[in-house]
Amino acid sequence: MKKEAKTFIHLGAGLSDPRIGAALQRAVSLESAGDLAGAETLLRQIITLEPLHGDALHLLALLLGHARRLDEAAELASRAVAVDPRRATFLRTQSELLRSIGQYYEADKAGRRSAELDPRDHHAPTVLAAIAHDRLDLPGAIAWGTRALDIAPDHPEAHFELAKAYLLGGNFARGWEEHEWRFRISGAPPLMPPTPEPQWEGQKLDGTLLLIADQGFGDVIQFMRYIPWAASICPDLALATDAAIGPLVAQMHRRLPQFSNWSDRPDFVAFCPLSGLPRLHKTDLATIPANIPYLRADPPRAAWWRSRLDAVTPPGRRRIGIAWAGRPTHNNDFNRSVRLQTLAPLGAIPDVVWVSLQKGPAQDQIAGAGWDAPLLDVGRATESFVDTMAVIDGLDLVLAVDTSVAHLAGAMGKPVWLMLPYAPDWRWLLARTDSPWYPTARLFRQKRPRDWASVVDDVARALQ
Numbered sequence: 001m002k003k004e005a006k007t008f009i010h011l012g013a014g015l016s017d018p019r020i021g022a023a024l025q026r027a028v029s030l031e032s033a034g035d036l037a038g039a040e041t042l043l044r045q046i047i048t049l050e051p052l053h054g055d056a057l058h059l060l061a062l063l064l065g066h067a068r069r070l071d072e073a074a075e076l077a078s079r080a081v082a083v084d085p086r087r088a089t090f091l092r093t094q095s096e097l098l099r100s101i102g103q104y105y106e107a108d109k110a111g112r113r114s115a116e117l118d119p120r121d122h123h124a125p126t127v128l129a130a131i132a133h134d135r136l137d138l139p140g141a142i143a144w145g146t147r148a149l150d151i152a153p154d155h156p157e158a159h160f161e162l163a164k165a166y167l168l169g170g171n172f173a174r175g176w177e178e179h180e181w182r183f184r185i186s187g188a189p190p191l192m193p194p195t196p197e198p199q200w201e202g203q204k205l206d207g208t209l210l211l212i213a214d215q216g217f218g219d220v221i222q223f224m225r226y227i228p229w230a231a232s233i234c235p236d237l238a239l240a241t242d243a244a245i246g247p248l249v250a251q252m253h254r255r256l257p258q259f260s261n262w263s264d265r266p267d268f269v270a271f272c273p274l275s276g277l278p279r280l281h282k283t284d285l286a287t288i289p290a291n292i293p294y295l296r297a298d299p300p301r302a303a304w305w306r307s308r309l310d311a312v313t314p315p316g317r318r319r320i321g322i323a324w325a326g327r328p329t330h331n332n333d334f335n336r337s338v339r340l341q342t343l344a345p346l347g348a349i350p351d352v353v354w355v356s357l358q359k360g361p362a363q364d365q366i367a368g369a370g371w372d373a374p375l376l377d378v379g380r381a382t383e384s385f386v387d388t389m390a391v392i393d394g395l396d397l398v399l400a401v402d403t404s405v406a407h408l409a410g411a412m413g414k415p416v417w418l419m420l421p422y423a424p425d426w427r428w429l430l431a432r433t434d435s436p437w438y439p440t441a442r443l444f445r446q447k448r449p450r451d452w453a454s455v456v457d458d459v460a461r462a463l464q
Contacts, residue, residue, distance in 0.1 A: 020046055024056060036063055054083035058090050061097060070100045070334075081110070088118035096127045099134065100334075102449055107131050122152035129161035133168070134423045134449070136430070141165040156184035167426035175426070176279035183273075191273055192240070193262055200272040202233065202280040207269030209234040213241035213249070214273040216327065217385075220245050221407040222427065222437060225289045226277035227252040238266050247386050251295055288436045293413035297393035298386055305378075305387075306394035312376060313353050318396045320463075321355045322346075323379075325362035326403035335421045336402045338452050340365040345456050346399075347371035349463050355395060357388060357405050399459065402428070410438025417462070419455045422446040 023046055030039035040063055046056040057080035064073035074097040080090045095111035098104075108131050115124040125148040132140035142165050148158035159181035167175035183191050191214055200209055211230065213220045220241065231237055231253055238257045241249060246258050259265055272280070281287070313319055325337035340362070347354065347370070354375045356366060363379055382388045389408060392398055398409040398416040402425055409416035418435075420428055420443055428435060428443055435441040444462075447454045 020050060027059065031063060039063060052083050054080045054090065057083065058093060061093055065097050070097060073097050074101050086117060088114045088121060092124045092127060099131050104131055104135050120151060122148045122155050122158065126155065126158045126161060133161060133164055136423055138165045138169045156181045160185055164426055168430060170285055170429055172284045192271065197268060198270050200270040205234045205269050208236045208238050208266055210268035210271040211237060211239045212271060212273045213239060213245060214275055217245055217404040218407040219275055221248065221404060221411050223274040223277060224249055224252050225294055226281060229281055230277060238268060240265065244385060248295055285436055290436065290439060292439055293411060295389065295411040297389040301390040302393040305390045309394045317351050317353045319353050319355055321357045321392060321395045321398040323357045323400040323403055323405040325358060326401060328361060338401060340369040342452050343456055344370045345460055347373040349460060357391065410441050413440050415440050417442045417444060417459065420445045422449040
């Protein structure tokens with residue numbers, strides 16, 4: 001749930017005790033100062049004294065929504081609406097929180113009611129656009145996003161919802177333009193420190209073009225394919241990137257200067273995020289650069305890992321790498337990640353040795369996964385993307401959710417099967433089982449929201 005610049009709370013409405021009004025004002029001050037724990041404690045005290053205090057219920061719902069305590073937040077928002085069913089802001093918050101826990105029908109109902117009560121509020125149609133997207137109603141998402149922009153033409157969130165809908169539907173020309181609003185979304189980290197230098201628009205330059213590896217590692221892997229194209233226009237390049245991804249970028253341009261700290265940046269005359277290069281390239285479905293593979297494993301390291309895997313793989317068995325969870329702090333992780341236990345039926349498929357490529361907290365799920373087949377945990381032994389590539393080089397297949405491992409295997413030209421949520425990220429498009437971004441990828445999609453069981457069944461049948 002996105003944190004807005006203002007807290008929607010109306011002090012003094014229906015207060016039976018001035019002390020409660022003062023306490024509510026104090027809670028607002030604590031929230032504004034970043035003391036969320038203190039604000040929560042105070043709000044709960046208010047609700048204990050006045051269980052039907054709509055403003056306190058609403059503000060606590062917002063606090064818990066920001067903390068990703070979504071089920072409890074949605075319940076509080078619904079209680080606030082029950083207290084005052086004509087408060088448009090209460091309904092909008094309820095709509096956004098119900099959407100975040102997958103209750104799309106009720107979320108849509110609340111959002112529509114909010115939009116009716118306050119037709120000049122651009123936030124409600126923006127939330128309704130997001131709900132329509134999650135239901136794969138792309139015409140609805142475009143209609144609601146357009147309505148929001150009719151009210152507030154410069155609302156970044158509405159532009160971004162349009163970007164998602166256009167790109168997912170394959171209308172890249174419209175989608176790339178709307179995608180440019182992503183850095184202006186409330187709470188989005190800045191692309192870079194303030195600079196007087198302009199953003200690059202694809203022209204030749206007399207000086208250095210600074211490329212910025214923005215967004216997640218998967219995005220960087222996907223969009224680094226454009227670096228040779230950018231270099232063909234502006235040979236003098238530099239790249240701001242995380243050191244973890246640096247060795248991969250070096251395969252695209254071995255003489256490309258890289259830095260991880262802004263204090264080390266060279267002088268430059270223009271900048272561009274990697275995710276902005278497809279727009280300048282004028283990429284459409286027919287012109288996606290797909291010179292696969294554009295990443296390759298280090299041969300000595302790959303040979304070492306292959307010998308280790310050979311030693312523990314019985315003859316005749318397939319080796320399949322698996323990654324079931326992305327970065328838990330990703331704002332869509334609840335939708336794209338799955339628990340390993342949910343994938344346990346795959347462990348019953350004969351003649352397979354599973355190789356866990358999982359990193360991060362989800363590795364701890366291996367101990368209680370109920371996995372019948374051998375499951376080798378090499379994720380703990382890989383320290384870098386270079387190591388992971390070396391492992392992937394010795395596998396027959398990679399099975400993954402939408403995370404960097406899938407992009408890595410696809411960029412290497414290795415067979416990779418992706419398990420996708422009902423409303424996938426835009427890059428996987430609609431309905432198709434293949435990907436123009438990664439020709440060796442095969443896509444398995446949920447038939448209904450949160451329906452991982454059908455994906456597991458489809459993958460199991462394909463493996464057998």
